[in-house]
Amino acid sequence: MKPAPFFYERPRDLNAALAMLAANGSAKIIAGGQSLGPMLNLRLVQPELVVDISGLADLKRAEICGDELVLGALVTHADIEDGRTPDVTCGAMRGVAANIAYRAVRNRGTIGGSLSHADPAADWVSALAALGARLTLRSLAGARTLAIEAFVVGALESALQAGEIVEAIHVPARAGSAHWGYAKSCRKTGEFAHAIGAVLVDPAAATARIVIGAIDTPPIVVTDAGELFGGRVAADYKQRFDARVADILLVKAGIGDAVQRHIHVSVLKRAVHEAAA
Amino acid sequence: MNSIALNVNRRAVEVLAEPRTSLADFVRDKLDLTGTHLGCEHGVCGACTVLLDGVPARSCITYAVACEGADITTIEGLDEDEVTVELRAAFTREHALQCGYCTPGMLVSARDLVLRLPDADERRIRVGLSGNLCRCTGYVGIVRAVQSVIETRRARNIAPQPGGGRTILGPAGSGWAAPGGNEQPLRPVRQEFAAASDGIAPAVIPDFTPATVLEQRFTLPYAPAKVFAMFDDIAGIAACLPGVSLTAPPSRERVEGAIRVRLGPIAAVFEGAARVERDPAKLSGRIVGIGTDRRSRSATQGEIRYRLLPIDDGTATAVELSIGYALTGMLAQVGRPGLVRDLARRLVADFADNLDRHMSGASPGQLAPAELSGWSIVSDILRARVARFFGRRGEPG
The missing domain is CATH 3.10.20.30 (Beta-grasp domain)
Structure with missing residues (x-):
């Protein structure tokens, strides 16, 4: 099995990559290739030009700027799993990274590539939405910033416009008093999840963000999640978690199948329990 | 090379x-x-x-x-x-x-x-x-x-190495090469695919058992009889389906054509034919089709069953759709039901919107884009609309 033939370019810097992307409408960016590679091999995608950005050092930085972590798009899941990048999430991102696909995939798969692929069942789409992360997207016209929850607009559909790439991910520091829970349901370890629950609850500040992910469409992100805990977030949030509210959110998102909703609610509940543990 | x-x-x-x-x-x-x-x-x-x-x-x-x-x-x-x-x-x-x-x-x-x-x-x-x-x-x-x-x-007191010895960031194997590209930029050999009308449409459309069934529903502000008459206008309906083009004049029982769908970076064109059945007494019908996408060497069989129900004292219609399909070939490797479900939801939302506009007298030229590529711009509006209908159904009574 081989992809259809393509031209291959290795740009010297980000601007050169953006120029190649702008000049060829059918060009595809490749970084680690863990999502695009299978599609090329199956010939589901047949770009005329593949622009390999995996060598661009500018996109490999990982640093703390003020009270947020800025990760270049080329940082791999394994980089985060192993702690080669700084952490502002008290280990939350390490835990998520360690359970993405398989180690051989994590050694090449990048956080920017995973987001660009916009698979609703991918881990970062949900986890970073719960953590309140933002993205910098860049094209020749300049840069813009977007909240993660506004980035994925459908199955494999992102807000990226023609000629635009994901440049960096900005992760805000997790408050010391905030609890984190992340759960997913996979039939086989390492497969795309059938349900994801992510919660960031801060009883001290009486705030909570919850995400119900892997629901075919973009994840359900509730930034002010008091309604899921009987109207207010307090130390007893685990006991106050109201599965019926989560179920209604899923109905509103178009999940008509009661069994599917039950799985999603159960996984979210697991994430809440993990946060409270 | x-x-x-x-x-x-x-x-x-x-x-x-x-x-x-x-x-x-x-x-x-x-x-x-x-x-x-x-x-x-x-x-x-x-x-x-x-x-x-x-x-x-x-x-x-x-x-x-x-x-x-x-x-x-x-x-x-x-x-x-x-x-x-x-x-x-x-x-x-x-x-x-x-x-x-x-x-x-x-x-x-x-x-x-x-x-x-x-x-x-x-x-x-x-x-x-x-x-x-x-x-x-x-x-x-x-x-x-x-x-x-x-x-x-x-x-033997050999300690583990947490990162497997790796110390630098970025994809393993990257970063050693100098910038550059094809040294001999030969044009990649492209296999040209035959035009749509070289007799690919099957003569007989078999029945089949769908591997996946999706339920969809939307409403239109017209009486059921008027909507049912609209469903009889095959060319008109085809014009409302995003990405559909007809390759031969449709009869009342059979239609030949192609549907172009885009799922992220994947673009597929399924060419084939469909059989049209209708039951005026029950205001319902069924369209069974079969098609192939030659580029990805994938095939699909699909059926759409529809039923029209009067709502708001018969002044409006609830259109209930049951979409069943089976997918084989390369696309089936990545076409998880969830991804296809979202695609179908988007198609139906566009279809509902186009149908509404078509019935209100808008010309086909004003109808939605030829494929789903314009999706992201209008997504919020359409999603909200579909969500509203689902929300309504979820409430008691």
């Missing part, structure tokens, strides 16, 4: 290869290192796992050209490797292989676990090996072999 230079098993090699050549094909076909096995060729089975800059990577979905300057170690390069020597002995002792097809990839992944894991925890070993499929021996012997090597090494 590009001249690709890299280091394989501590030997510098430089060979001509096309950019589309996978690292696996590169070592097997150009260097005769056939110990690297190919199974699924899309990153699932793990048979092709090699070491890239010292850490495991899938050589089937890593292109050789992207590894310019990197260090590759295949199973042949691990003959003298201390950990692999211990693993080989353990695999033999524990009967950890039978046909041996998965073994090269299994050993590369096992070696990585031996280096990284702090102890021989069975669960962590099983999770760590979950990306390497064995279809004959089973995993009991393999897990035992890996456990025993970890136990003896930790007993």
